[in-house]
Amino acid sequence: MTSSALARRIGQSILVLFITFTVAFFLLSALPSDGVMARYGAPALGLSQAEIAGIREEMGIDKPILVQFITTLGGFLTGNFGTSVQTGTAVSTMVAENLPHTLALATTSVGLAVIIALIVAYLATVPGLGFIGTFFRSLPSLLVSLPGFWLAILLLQFFSFRLGWVSAINPGAIEGLILPTLTLVVPMAAPLIQVLIRSIDEVNQLSFVQVVRAKGASEAWIFWRNVLRNAILPALTMLGLLFGELVGGAVVTETVFGRAGLGNMTVQAVSNRDTPVLLAVVVIAATAYIIINLIVDLLYPVLDVRLRRKVK
Incomplete structure (x- = not known):
């Protein structure tokens, strides 16, 4: 660029x-x-x-x-978001207290969603896996249909109340991220997997892939070194779009799990008609969405040499 x-x-x-x-x-x-x-x-x-x-x-x-x-x-x-009508606290202070919690949740969710999407897409498209590949191809359709609030309640009921593996009351910093992250990962990973599989199928039909395969390269080598690099751009675009949904997902997730963050703060602001807080959340979410998509645009030429231009 x-x-x-x-x-x-x-x-x-x-x-x-x-x-x-x-x-x-x-x-x-x-x-x-x-x-x-x-x-x-x-x-x-x-x-x-x-x-x-x-x-x-x-x-x-x-x-x-x-x-x-x-x-x-x-x-x-100038960084002055006004004062909360409900609490009398500066909105910037409230944002500073809650934003790190949401950023931690967003970072772990995006990272895990990308890892899961890559693994599932590989297992769904690598030749010779038979019914295993068919299963992983059908998996995104199931995941994308799961409501976020239902999944959050199900995870909380099963892993916290029934098995007792994850504490639901006053969990630690890492422990408190496990179930909320899983709740956000599912709706994020599903469309990523769908886009990756479709793009990988298209790249696999190109002649250069057939040439590399004919030279005796393993399927893993072909996927990670040749196919993925050419198939990643549509998934990268989808990832930028999905980031905009994190705020909406955080509202549900942080409310169900009683977790501090911008989502929980938004719910309280809506209940109390606290417009200064709501306006700050909207602007912060829009800013994050714009920055992420700008980064995605800048990454395109790095991943695809055809898009590179010499800076004059």
Whole structure:
């Protein structure tokens, strides 16, 4: 990718991020209720309308919508995500506390999904395995049909409550990643396997593969050294798209397992109509999605020499 193409791609990413922020801000602002009423409007608190109006004024919610938009945008550009209506804590502090947990879950899930996808795709496409290859070819269709919340509950019931292998209450750092990671791996690995198998089948029909096989190379050598490198690009594209689904998967997974993270924080923010927190989560998720797909674009020329261009 040339420097001008890279600059253009980064500019497009910034534009997409701005549009995402704008749409999310105005949609959240258009909700019929807000966090102030959800937090302070209960009759049991005994606050008058004047006191609630004072809270709105202190938080800047009483200002015209365009003023709020410009103020919020300026805050995001400087790292100030505002204040949580529900807890009164700076949203940036909440993000800093919860983001590492979600990043750890996302990293382990993506890594394990890639490993499983490569192994299953190899066993499904290597010649001579008979019914074993047929089984692994049909496996993605089964995995992709499993609902995430059902799988999470099933894993929790079986491995924690019945077998007692993994603690469900106050697990350790590593132990607490096992079941949530397995929950996210299944829906991520399934489409990766499907794309890999289809791409590998196409590459296996090319003449250069037949030439390498005719020279006596083993099937493992052909797969890992010749076929996979030419079949990996569609799967890499799919991996970038699947990363965008991690936030949605984390919401279900972290809620079921009671795990701290952006997903659990999102659930609490939705329940409390905490719009500053929701807006921060949307922007963070969009930023991560854009960065991952930019990295994928940059990897294309590395993996496929046909896409390389000389930088002038």
